[in-house]
Amino acid sequence: MTEDPASIVRTAFRHYRAQDRAAALALYADDFSFTSPQDDHIDRASFFERCFPTAHRFAEQRLLHVVPVDDELVFVHYEYELTTGGRYRNMEAVTVREGRIREVRVFFGGEV
Template sequence: MNGSPASVVEAAFRHYRSQDREAALPLYADDFTFTSPQDDHIGKEAFFARCFPTAHRFTDQRILHLVAADEEVVFVQYEYGLSGGEGYRNVEAITVRDGLIREVRVFFGGTV
């Protein structure tokens, strides 16, 4: 995968929202880990089984800020609405190395 870490992250968000698993899979390294307040260092297989298929709950999602912290880490702040009417804002620290997402750390924010 070529492209800047920011472009890789933007593509991953697009593929998540459209639920295009086949397009998303090559963006993630085999040793990928995902951590959130609900998941502790789960691997690629668990992420795609448990977390990736959840986009149907969202009515909308928009990236508010996407900032490169260094040559590998990208911070993304995004806002989303759920079908029940609730809105939330989260931040993710995403490590992209050699064009592949290696790690995602999600920090849940409050309601909007």
């Protein structure tokens, strides 16, 4: 039985914080796409090269809300504190299909 999309998203965040690349890779589809204000539809390889290895920048990251919107879409609201100081909040729209993350769209929030 496949995990529900919200559980898959929570697991992906745990693997990111732990920097467990091998475990995380298994959660992302081959045709994965990542978009943020700094990245325009980058593919899986680029995401794991540029974005995944950034967890060291965070002193803390907390998932505030993980909300299933429908059978595939999950909204994630999280807060993080940088090691250099400053606390921020972002939102992500994550599409999970057939047990794998297909797309992430990040919306940057502001400092809290």
